[in-house]
Amino acid sequence: MTDTSAEFLPARERRGPRIFWLLRALAGDPMAVAAAIWLLIVVLAIFTDSLSLLGDNRISLKARNLPPFDFGQSWTLWLGADALGRPLLVRLIQAASTTIGIAVVTVLSSLIGGTLLGVIAGYFGGIVGNLIMRICDIILGFPTLLVALFGLYLFGPSVSNLVIVLAITRMPAYIRVARAETLEVRERLFVDAARVFGGGPAWILRTHILPSVAPTMLTLASVNLAMVMLFESGLSYLGLGIQPPSVSWGLMVAQGQGYLSSAWWLGFFPGLAVMLTTMSFNLLANWFRIVNDPSQHWRLVSRRR
Amino acid sequence: MALLEVEDLQVSFDTASGRIFALNGVSFSLERGEVLALLGESGSGKSVTASAIMDLVPNPPGAIDRGSIRFDGAELLQLSRKERRDLCGSRIALIFQDALAALNPVYPVGWQIAEMYRIHGRNPEGGVEKAVIDLLTAIGIPDPERRARQYPHEFSGGMRQRIMIAMAVALEPDVIIADEPTTALDVTIQAQVVDLLATIRKRSDAGMIFITHDLGVVAELADRVAVMYAGRIVETANVFELFEDARHPYSVGLLASQPRLDTDDDELVPIPGSAPNPVALPSGCAFRTRCPRAEGLCAEVIPPLETVGPGRQAACHFPVSPA
Amino acid sequence: MNQPLLKVENLSRHFGSGATPVRAVDDVSFEIARGETLGLVGESGCGKTSLVRTLLKLGPATSGSAVLDGVEITKASGRELHELRRKMQVVFQDPYQSLNPRMRIDRLISEPWALHPGAVPKARWREETVKLLESVGLRAEHADRYPSEFSGGQRQRLGIARALTLNPTLLVCDEPVSALDVSVQAQVVNLLARLRRERNLAMLFVAHDLAVVRHVSDRVMVMYLGKIIETGPKQSIFSAPAHPYTQALMSAVPTPDPRLRGHRKRIVLEGDLPSPANPPSGCRFRTRCWKATSICADQEPGLTARTTAPGLLTACHHADPETTR
Ligand SMILES: Nc1ncnc2c1ncn2[C@@H]1O[C@H](COP(=O)(O)OP(=O)(O)OP(=O)(O)O)[C@@H](O)[C@H]1O
Ligand SMILES: Nc1ncnc2c1ncn2[C@@H]1O[C@H](COP(=O)(O)OP(=O)(O)O)[C@@H](O)[C@H]1O
Ligand code: SF4
Ligand code: SF4
Ligand SMILES: [Mg+2]
Ligand SMILES: [Mg+2]
Numbered sequence: 001m002t003d004t005s006a007e008f009l010p011a012r013e014r015r016g017p018r019i020f021w022l023l024r025a026l027a028g029d030p031m032a033v034a035a036a037i038w039l040l041i042v043v044l045a046i047f048t049d050s051l052s053l054l055g056d057n058r059i060s061l062k063a064r065n066l067p068p069f070d071f072g073q074s075w076t077l078w079l080g081a082d083a084l085g086r087p088l089l090v091r092l093i094q095a096a097s098t099t100i101g102i103a104v105v106t107v108l109s110s111l112i113g114g115t116l117l118g119v120i121a122g123y124f125g126g127i128v129g130n131l132i133m134r135i136c137d138i139i140l141g142f143p144t145l146l147v148a149l150f151g152l153y154l155f156g157p158s159v160s161n162l163v164i165v166l167a168i169t170r171m172p173a174y175i176r177v178a179r180a181e182t183l184e185v186r187e188r189l190f191v192d193a194a195r196v197f198g199g200g201p202a203w204i205l206r207t208h209i210l211p212s213v214a215p216t217m218l219t220l221a222s223v224n225l226a227m228v229m230l231f232e233s234g235l236s237y238l239g240l241g242i243q244p245p246s247v248s249w250g251l252m253v254a255q256g257q258g259y260l261s262s263a264w265w266l267g268f269f270p271g272l273a274v275m276l277t278t279m280s281f282n283l284l285a286n287w288f289r290i291v292n293d294p295s296q297h298w299r300l301v302s303r304r305r
Numbered sequence: 306m307a308l309l310e311v312e313d314l315q316v317s318f319d320t321a322s323g324r325i326f327a328l329n330g331v332s333f334s335l336e337r338g339e340v341l342a343l344l345g346e347s348g349s350g351k352s353v354t355a356s357a358i359m360d361l362v363p364n365p366p367g368a369i370d371r372g373s374i375r376f377d378g379a380e381l382l383q384l385s386r387k388e389r390r391d392l393c394g395s396r397i398a399l400i401f402q403d404a405l406a407a408l409n410p411v412y413p414v415g416w417q418i419a420e421m422y423r424i425h426g427r428n429p430e431g432g433v434e435k436a437v438i439d440l441l442t443a444i445g446i447p448d449p450e451r452r453a454r455q456y457p458h459e460f461s462g463g464m465r466q467r468i469m470i471a472m473a474v475a476l477e478p479d480v481i482i483a484d485e486p487t488t489a490l491d492v493t494i495q496a497q498v499v500d501l502l503a504t505i506r507k508r509s510d511a512g513m514i515f516i517t518h519d520l521g522v523v524a525e526l527a528d529r530v531a532v533m534y535a536g537r538i539v540e541t542a543n544v545f546e547l548f549e550d551a552r553h554p555y556s557v558g559l560l561a562s563q564p565r566l567d568t569d570d571d572e573l574v575p576i577p578g579s580a581p582n583p584v585a586l587p588s589g590c591a592f593r594t595r596c597p598r599a600e601g602l603c604a605e606v607i608p609p610l611e612t613v614g615p616g617r618q619a620a621c622h623f624p625v626s627p628a
Numbered sequence: 629m630n631q632p633l634l635k636v637e638n639l640s641r642h643f644g645s646g647a648t649p650v651r652a653v654d655d656v657s658f659e660i661a662r663g664e665t666l667g668l669v670g671e672s673g674c675g676k677t678s679l680v681r682t683l684l685k686l687g688p689a690t691s692g693s694a695v696l697d698g699v700e701i702t703k704a705s706g707r708e709l710h711e712l713r714r715k716m717q718v719v720f721q722d723p724y725q726s727l728n729p730r731m732r733i734d735r736l737i738s739e740p741w742a743l744h745p746g747a748v749p750k751a752r753w754r755e756e757t758v759k760l761l762e763s764v765g766l767r768a769e770h771a772d773r774y775p776s777e778f779s780g781g782q783r784q785r786l787g788i789a790r791a792l793t794l795n796p797t798l799l800v801c802d803e804p805v806s807a808l809d810v811s812v813q814a815q816v817v818n819l820l821a822r823l824r825r826e827r828n829l830a831m832l833f834v835a836h837d838l839a840v841v842r843h844v845s846d847r848v849m850v851m852y853l854g855k856i857i858e859t860g861p862k863q864s865i866f867s868a869p870a871h872p873y874t875q876a877l878m879s880a881v882p883t884p885d886p887r888l889r890g891h892r893k894r895i896v897l898e899g900d901l902p903s904p905a906n907p908p909s910g911c912r913f914r915t916r917c918w919k920a921t922s923i924c925a926d927q928e929p930g931l932t933a934r935t936t937a938p939g940l941l942t943a944c945h946h947a948d949p950e951t952t953r
Pocket of ligand 3: 554590594597598599603620
């Protein structure tokens with residue numbers, strides 16, 4: 001007997017375009033706002049770079065290993081410069097598009113592929129489900145790094161190969177989680193109810209299972225984003241990932257490692273960028289989770305009363 | 306002097322949606338040898354009342370804001386933690402709503418009953434072992450020697466509840482609080498447990514607080530009834546009086562909405578609406594949003610629990626007149 | 629009477645295979661006429677939900693048949709099954725579990741229409757949703773809320789509204805009021821009674837609360853360990869039950885009348901429900917029956933008509949319509 005009534009909770013102003021409700025919900029979570037601002041900055045950086053608005057990437061011997069926060073210099077040098085005198089800020093901005101691009105494409109493909117396969121394996125089970133899970137087991141049976149190394153060695157290092165290899169090696173984690181969640185949701189009474197109304201598998205997967213599984217999967221994806229960035233940097237460091245003169249944050253961290261004592265900023269700022277970005281994704285994923293769970297909405301809105 | 310006297314007890318919880326006043330000034334008393342039924346719907350504060358007496362209110366988020374609980378002349382709320390603990394289990398015992406959750410799955414039940422003696426340093430005549438076997442026999446568990454060595458999951462729901470009862474009465478307490486001991490059970494099993502409680506009641510002169518939402522069980526077991534609504538006692542009466550002429554509109558509504566096995570008049574008379582949200586209780590009388598007798602005064606003044614007849618009280622500005 | 633609406637014959641549902649399957653439903657037969665309410669009572673674990681799920685085709689029948697309006701449920705599939713779903717709807721026991729917490733009420737209510745194009749044109753969904761909400765005592769603005777904002781009783785009303793969207797002829801209710809408080813339970817019982825009158829619904833009403841069943845049913849079936857052990861018109865069963873288990877069940881229900889305390893004949897059964905994986909031989913009730921003799925262990929009693937009360941069928945070798953009250 002747990003009949004605590006909630007009849008009197010105000011029907012919130014959920015009418016009107018969903019975007020307004022989302023914005024209000026965002027405003028209810030200061031951490032998510034900060035995260036959104038940082039990601040906005042990153043997106044702007046990628047944008048400016050793709051429009052080639054910054055040209056100043058010349059090798060300049062004068063600025064070799066220039067330390068940061070020397071505001072007398074041109075703004076591009078405010079975060080210092082590397083051993084070849086290239087301004088760090090500009091390098092960071094250029095690296096942003098590669099880093100984010102690789103991470104996002106990789107995570108999105110393993111997220112979508114893994115969720116679909118996992119949900120199918122969980123909902124239908126049987127031969128198909130077993131086959132999917134056995135393949136997962138095989139991939140997970142080898143250390144991820146080893147599989148990635150082998151794959152890149154075999155097919156040659158390139159950005160697209162890197163994405164494919166990383167996406168495939170990360171996918172089993174998504175499949176397993178999606179399957180476990182599906183197995184749980186599948187047994188819930190509301191799924192039975194939909195079946196009684198005549199809902200077929202496609203309907204049930206789309207309207208009931210995927211929306212219930214999605215928040216968990218997005219949280220997993222946001223955690224994985226950091227992992228993928230680090231993997232990419234490791235592989236790049238080993239010469240199997242991004243090939244210079246292309247640059248990514250991970251590669252910059254890797255290259256900066258050698259100068260930790262003499263020029264700390266070379267590794268520090270790209271590392272900070274990686275950290276802020278992954279943290280922002282995590283925070284936004286958490287916010288998204290709450291937005292998608294009606295029983296948690298009060299966390300976002302009532303705080304402002 | 307009554308055995309147990311609760312007065313003006315207020316308990317609140319901090320929750321995400323605001324402060325909940327689970328009890329808003331609960332007062333009642335319990336005599337020796339008496340069964341007092343605490344009757345009320347889900348969320349009305351029955352279990353919280355029991356936790357407050359047993360010092361089990363989780364703090365935080367919960368807190369006893371004011372009031373007094375006097376047991377055998379001593380003010381419980383002023384005792385030290387240690388003194389309270391010694392009292393609980395030995396002189397005041399609790400039978401939980403959910404026996405499976407309350408028994409530890411990794412110890413044999415005999416061991417768990419024996420623990421009651423060990424914790425309180427008692428040495429029953431003939432040894433702990435014999436006392437445990439005697440108790441299991443008394444609650445009607447066949448083959449007690451073997452069963453004492455089995456684990457909780459090897460017992461059925463009804464047996465587990467009886468074992469909980471055995472643990473509660475092991476030290477012959479003065480007050481037994483039973484929190485919905487039969488709610489999770491089937492009728493035929495419920496009948497066994499109710500019978501066991503009735504036997505215990507005949508044999509000892511302990512006072513019993515019997516928490517339930519089932520009017521049938523109340524009629525079967527109780528001497529006196531305290532009806533709870535939204536954290537308050539709204540009516541107390543002798544069990545016969547309550548069933549014959551209840552005074553509080555809520556008690557009247559509860560009786561009318563109960564389907565009966567011995568008649569089938571077609572329409573049940575439900576109470577309209579549903580239990581109020583504890584975060585935002587209506588002003589004045591908490592029942593007024595569902596009450597057919599409500600008038601302007603009800604929204605302004607909280608009705609106090611007043612005497613409406615010999616040995617009976619009701620908290621209502623416009624009580625139903627005697628039949 | 630002409631054709632019954634639902635005709636169930638020798639239906640079984642076993643879980644697991646091998647030597648000792650759990651025989652949750654074992655060789656059950658009954659009928660429901662149009663507009664009639666059949667109550668099904670029994671203790672938890674006796675197979676009520678399993679029977680309901682088999683009828684709703686949420687699980688396969690192990691054997692036997694169930695025919696709804698001329699269509700064999702156990703064999704239906706594809707188009708035929710989809711059409712069958714329109715005629716037979718369900719209200720589940722747990723109002724907290726049976727509504728998807730992520731869907732708004734308007735979407736929840738219109739889900740069946742989305743699945744059965746042609747039932748109600750999309751332009752009228754809103755209007756029909758409001759009508760349904762009002763017919764179960766809720767208000768139009770409730771359509772824009774989420775399930776978590778409702779109390780248990782209100783959720784059960786939503787469950788009922790949803791079950792009525794496709795205008796079924798048979799409504800299966802699996803313990804629709806067990807999770808509700810008494811005062812709210814009465815609201816839902818009355819609502820079901822009203823809807824049933826208005827729409828000439830046939831109902832299979834499952835409950836473990838005999839008093840509630842007495843209130844809503846025309847006929848009653850008593851189930852024990854996967855078997856129907858007694859069935860008959862409500863008056864016959866409640867005034868002169870002949871099966872020892874039915875007698876015990878009724879006498880165990882506490883009567884909300886303190887004057888009857890100690891004056892009522894009470895039969896308190898010993899022991900618990902045996903395991904359905906390994907039921908007793910012969911009569912399944914014999915381990916708890918005070919009348920059991922050797923024949924009860926050897927021969928399984930079949931449902932046979934009693935002359936003592938009209939329409940009563942009892943499965944007991946020593947049935948005796950001794951009144952219990
Ligand atoms: N630990 C807690 N934290 C927050 N609120 C609580 C807590 N325990 C109880 N409450 C609130 O106190 C009120 C009374 O709860 P209580 O458990 O006493 O109800 P009850 O009458 O025993 O109901 P039931 O019949 O469901 O057992 C409810 O509103 C409940 O939500
Ligand atoms: N999915 C299942 N797998 C195995 N056993 C089951 C399953 N569902 C139910 N049972 C068993 O079948 C019997 C009847 O259960 P059920 O129909 O749920 O009873 P009721 O609804 O009467 O309480 C019980 O012994 C139960 O444990
Ligand atoms: S005080 Fe007023 S509202 Fe409250 S129960 Fe009495 S008549 Fe009803
Ligand atoms: S057949 Fe025998 S055991 Fe079964 S109910 Fe009848 S008397 Fe009891
Ligand atoms: Mg409780
Ligand atoms: Mg059930």
